[in-house]
Amino acid sequence: MNKKRGKITGIIKYIVVAGVGVIMIVPFFWLVSASLMTLNEFISVPPKWIPANPQWHNYVDVFHHVPFLRYYLNSFIVAISVTALVLLTSAMGGYAFAKLNFFGKKALFRFTLSTMMFPAFLFLIPNFYLVTLFGWTSNYLSLIMPFAVSAYGIFLLRQFIMGIPPDLIDAAKIDGASQFAIFTKIIIPLTKPALATLAILTFIGQWNSFLWPLIITSFSPEMTTVPVGLSKLSLAFSTYTNQNLILAGMVLQIIPVVALFLYMQRYYIKGIVLTGFGGI
Amino acid sequence: MSKNRLRENVAAYIFLSPILLFFAVFFAFAVGFSVWISFKQWNMLISPIDAPSIGFDNYSSLFSDPLFTASLFNTIVYAFTTTVAILVLSLLIAAALNNIKNAAIWRFIYFAPSITPAVAVGMIWGYLYNPSRGIVNEVLGWLGVPAHNWLTDPRYALMAIIITAVWAGMGASILIFTAGLKAIPQSYYDAAKIDGASRIKMFWAITLPLLKPTILFLLITGMIGAWQVFDLIYMMGANAPASSVQVISLYIYNTAFVNLQMGRASAAAMILFVIVLIITLFILRIFRQGGIESYE
Numbered sequence: 237m238n239k240k241r242g243k244i245t246g247i248i249k250y251i252v253v254a255g256v257g258v259i260m261i262v263p264f265f266w267l268v269s270a271s272l273m274t275l276n277e278f279i280s281v282p283p284k285w286i287p288a289n290p291q292w293h294n295y296v297d298v299f300h301h302v303p304f305l306r307y308y309l310n311s312f313i314v315a316i317s318v319t320a321l322v323l324l325t326s327a328m329g330g331y332a333f334a335k336l337n338f339f340g341k342k343a344l345f346r347f348t349l350s351t352m353m354f355p356a357f358l359f360l361i362p363n364f365y366l367v368t369l370f371g372w373t374s375n376y377l378s379l380i381m382p383f384a385v386s387a388y389g390i391f392l393l394r395q396f397i398m399g400i401p402p403d404l405i406d407a408a409k410i411d412g413a414s415q416f417a418i419f420t421k422i423i424i425p426l427t428k429p430a431l432a433t434l435a436i437l438t439f440i441g442q443w444n445s446f447l448w449p450l451i452i453t454s455f456s457p458e459m460t461t462v463p464v465g466l467s468k469l470s471l472a473f474s475t476y477t478n479q480n481l482i483l484a485g486m487v488l489q490i491i492p493v494v495a496l497f498l499y500m501q502r503y504y505i506k507g508i509v510l511t512g513f514g515g516i
Numbered sequence: 517m518s519k520n521r522l523r524e525n526v527a528a529y530i531f532l533s534p535i536l537l538f539f540a541v542f543f544a545f546a547v548g549f550s551v552w553i554s555f556k557q558w559n560m561l562i563s564p565i566d567a568p569s570i571g572f573d574n575y576s577s578l579f580s581d582p583l584f585t586a587s588l589f590n591t592i593v594y595a596f597t598t599t600v601a602i603l604v605l606s607l608l609i610a611a612a613l614n615n616i617k618n619a620a621i622w623r624f625i626y627f628a629p630s631i632t633p634a635v636a637v638g639m640i641w642g643y644l645y646n647p648s649r650g651i652v653n654e655v656l657g658w659l660g661v662p663a664h665n666w667l668t669d670p671r672y673a674l675m676a677i678i679i680t681a682v683w684a685g686m687g688a689s690i691l692i693f694t695a696g697l698k699a700i701p702q703s704y705y706d707a708a709k710i711d712g713a714s715r716i717k718m719f720w721a722i723t724l725p726l727l728k729p730t731i732l733f734l735l736i737t738g739m740i741g742a743w744q745v746f747d748l749i750y751m752m753g754a755n756a757p758a759s760s761v762q763v764i765s766l767y768i769y770n771t772a773f774v775n776l777q778m779g780r781a782s783a784a785a786m787i788l789f790v791i792v793l794i795i796t797l798f799i800l801r802i803f804r805q806g807g808i809e810s811y812e
Contacts, residue, residue: 245715249612256609257625259683263640264628266651270643281648325538328531337521338528348535351543355744355792357768357785361553361778362546365564385538415527444633446747451773463635463747470639471754483643486636493631501624508630508688509695 271295271483278480294484301478304485306458307465314379314449314461315442321384322438323431329385330393331423335405336415345394351387356447364451374456379449383442389434392507396430397423433507436500440493462489554782561776574783584784586759587767590674594749594763595742598681603734606686610693611723623694627687634684638751641680642667645752667752670760677752677761681745689734696730697723732803736796743792764788 270278272290298304332338333345363382372378400423408418424431446463453460460468466489469482497504529536549564554574558567578584609626613619629637644650645666653663666676700723708718746765753761764784772781 249616252612253609253616253622256605257622260625260629262651263644263683266644267640279649283649283651283654285651325534329535332528332531336524336528336531338525341528344532344536347539351539353793353796354543354547355740355785355789357744357765358550358789359542359546360768361772361782361785362549363542364773365549365560366541366546382542385535385542390535415524415531419531440631444631444635446633446635446750447769451769454773463633466639467635467751470642470751482639486639489636490632493633494628497631504631505691508691 267483268487270480271487273480275478275480278483291480294481295488297478298481298484298488301481302465302469302485303460304462304465304488307460307462308488310376310459311443311461311463313376314445315439317376317380318383318442319435319438321380322386322389323435325385326389326393326434327424327427327431328419329390330395330397330427331419333390333394334397335400335402335423348387348390360448360451363448367452373452374459376459378452378456379459379461382448386434386438389438392434393427393430396427400426429503429506432500432503436496436504437507439496440504443493550782550785553779554786556779558778559776560778564778567779570779574780575787578780578784578787583759583762584764584767587762587764590761591743591745591763591765593674594678594681594745595739597678598685598742598745599735599738601678601682602685602689602738603731605682606689606734607693607727607731609686610690610697611719613690613694614697623687623690626690629684630687632684634747635751637680637684638748641676641683642752645676668755670757673753673756673761677748680752681742681748684748685738689738692730692734693727696727700726728803732799735799739795739799740792743788743795 266285269286271294272292273284273287274289274291277284277287329348333341333348359382367373367378367382370377372381404422404426405418408422413421444463445461446467449459449461449464450467453464462485466482466485469485470479553564553567555569555571556564556567557570557574558564613622616622644652647653647663647665647668650666652666657663664672666672704722704726705718708722713721744765745763746769749761749763749766750769753766765788768781768784768788771777771784
């Protein structure tokens, strides 16, 4: 009796999981399928599900019709630079907060955490004013510098570095190692898993970032990133007719993050479980 | 000894110097600047020092602007509906995924939208919701549901965007719930089974109370995120009447970077900040009363 009931709940479970799962997959399936359609198939009524002949050249054409390579390069430059800076500043700050004793430590750490409470929208106008003041609007610094430090990153690495046994550091001190040597030779190598988690979260967050690049690149379009470039084409439906090419662009936009995710899944999930965000 | 301490202090501040410099400029100055500007009428074309101070006019004029109050209302609807729907659905799915075959594959499928750029999610669903060429109406047609103009009809636009937001946001919550469920010792359930407890009873008496920290965490992070939603509304709400889909973040963006009313936009951002803060403290309070002493 009980076994039978267990089996029935098992089946119900599976139907729920698979049913909702189909809803999760179909939009992606449609995206890939539509990215291979001709324009006529794409705009046909009723909608087509599968192209008669997959138009693989859409993926080449998108580079000719829009400056997609430029977008891609811009996105990579910004995402990689921000990731490198966040890793460096978070490791430095995390080390200081975890292992060094200094005046004002507790207050500074609380302050760092409290900055996370402030919504990003509070910073749009002052940061825009600042990057104009510094003369950065026409170069990548405007897209990179406002994200060079992450309070979350400092917190994550502080937690991780606290777990490094003090004996290791003490032994190095007795050998006469400087703080800089301890940081680069002991702390950094032992912190790699946490750095990997932070790296993947930061990279994906920046790769997908939209609002700030949207504001900055409206003044300097040559720095347009992939999400901003595609959104402009997509919203200009009436004037830009090659909508099916945008879908190919979108697939190309998603591929790097999915590849990175699959490659570093373990670290990414650790980050998600710790933060609750799909990016920072 | 004191020489060592001094050296440690110096070393610590050298390590912290880039961070402190960053926070001084991009946090402390920025927050102060926002507060200052929210009392001024500034269009960004002149120096902010020369901009006239107008006291609380920016704040009071916001509440007499019907578009702002509509944005506030839409944000409340969006934030609460999205957060609660994600919470309930992802808990159900995480529970169903527990001990199922090939759970990792299913989890990846559910998680895929979470790593997809929100802009792309908005664009894809924009096409899916297209009244004549979109597959949403096509599929609903098979089920006998009449076609609707999902993203242009003010009655449906916000709801359609919320459905997309739930679709896109469930994955991360499922992962977090899965971690929470795995942390509950099996012995609790075994003991309850011996006492003859039903599955539903076990869910209410064991699973839910022990998941409280997880639920609190997801409620707070979900609310904070949902109150600031921008990308999805920007991509999907472009063709609906503004008053039916506009949210505060979009109002701030348009006021600042389209209409160049920086003071007014700063005032709206301050209001957004205060609301998010109050909601966070409120959720924390409810859960503390429910028996969670400290969640940090």
